[in-house]
Amino acid sequence: xxxxxxxxxxxxxxxxxxxxxxPDCTFAPYFPPEEPQKFFNVHKVFGASNVxxxxxxxAPHQRQDAVNSLAYEAEARLxxxxxxxxxxxxxxxxxxxxxxxxxxxxxxxxxxYAAAACDEMPPTTTVGRSCFGHGNVYCPSSQWNNEHYGxxxxxxxxxx
Amino acid sequence: xxxxxxxxxxxxxxxxxxxxxxPDCTFAPYFPPEEPQKFFNVHKVFGASNVxxxxxxxAPHQRQDAVNSLAYEAEARLxxxxxxxxxxxxxxxxxxxxxxxxxxxxxxxxxxYAAAACDEMPPTTTVGRSCFGHGNVYCPSSQWNNEHYGxxxxxxxxxx
Numbered sequence: 087x088x089x090x091x092x093x094x095x096x097x098x099x100x101x102x103x104x105x106x107x108x109p110d111c112t113f114a115p116y117f118p119p120e121e122p123q124k125f126f127n128v129h130k131v132f133g134a135s136n137v138x139x140x141x142x143x144x145a146p147h148q149r150q151d152a153v154n155s156l157a158y159e160a161e162a163r164l165x166x167x168x169x170x171x172x173x174x175x176x177x178x179x180x181x182x183x184x185x186x187x188x189x190x191x192x193x194x195x196x197x198x199y200a201a202a203a204c205d206e207m208p209p210t211t212t213v214g215r216s217c218f219g220h221g222n223v224y225c226p227s228s229q230w231n232n233e234h235y236g237x238x239x240x241x242x243x244x245x246x
Numbered sequence: 247x248x249x250x251x252x253x254x255x256x257x258x259x260x261x262x263x264x265x266x267x268x269p270d271c272t273f274a275p276y277f278p279p280e281e282p283q284k285f286f287n288v289h290k291v292f293g294a295s296n297v298x299x300x301x302x303x304x305a306p307h308q309r310q311d312a313v314n315s316l317a318y319e320a321e322a323r324l325x326x327x328x329x330x331x332x333x334x335x336x337x338x339x340x341x342x343x344x345x346x347x348x349x350x351x352x353x354x355x356x357x358x359y360a361a362a363a364c365d366e367m368p369p370t371t372t373v374g375r376s377c378f379g380h381g382n383v384y385c386p387s388s389q390w391n392n393e394h395y396g397x398x399x400x401x402x403x404x405x406x
Contacts, residue, residue, distance in 0.1 A: 130296075131292065131296065132291065132292055132293070132296070133292070133293045133295075133296055135293075136290075136291065136292070136293055140323075140327060143327055144327050144328055148328045151328050151329065152327060152328045152329075155328065155329045155330055155332040155333070156330070158332050159319060159323075159330060159331070159332060163300075163319075167300060167303055167304050167312060168304055168308045168311050168312045168315065169311065169312075169315045170315050170316070170319060171319070171331060171332065171335060172315040172318050172319060172331065173315070174335055175331060175334055175335055175338065178335065178338035178339065178341075178342060179338060181338075181342050182338060182341050182342055182345065185342065185345035185346065185349060186345065188349060189345060189348060189349050189352065192349065192352055192353065192356070193352065195356075196352070196355075196356065196359075199356075203363070
């Protein structure tokens, strides 16, 4: 929790809105006077009234998180008026898909490598590795994606 | 671009706000009458006035994307009042880090496996694989993360 307000030190919201900061001020616990930009941002993007409504709608123990996530969204929207933080979601979703493809591909390479090594290994070799699968290995990326990463796609982050 | 307004079919915004939808309505191209929920959401989260300001602030060719990203954010906030779409960013960031660790680990296994296979291979073997590195391989995850994935972390999606 941030600092509470007093008559001498109004919170950043009351100072910006030029109003008296009362002891029961909704904004004061989350918008301390030393962080004026935080309130400026959420006010510009969401409006003070909507922020106040949201604070009152969520449980007291979740209010700090709610305000922080609003502040994050607001800052992202002011930096990127077109995409806001949805741009970050899009970048991260592409990154996840790329990493999943890379992982599936490398796993497939390992299976092929191990299978080929087993097939080519002379019977008298002293190499003590176990052969987990041999012969032709059919291992398309899509199969691996479905089997191993079906839980990671758009459902976590919301498909855009 | 969505459908334009007419006197008979006001856009979703003008219908909700109970006002006459004029031919130069700011909302009409982006809030067609058949999508009332889209305007309801952005109005509830951002306020109609802020949405109108944002539409006018961005270039005409980017307005559809801007409205769609606002609609996405608004829907996420109404579904999850505490974290909104910032929750999705957090989930995706963790997923990226987990995949990066997994990929680094599996790459390290490959190097160790190849090195051990080269060391244990009898000189007369007919296996025609090239040995890329042998002996003890020091391959901590952090090294791989720094070398191969230093560009993927918080900078893309914004660290929370």
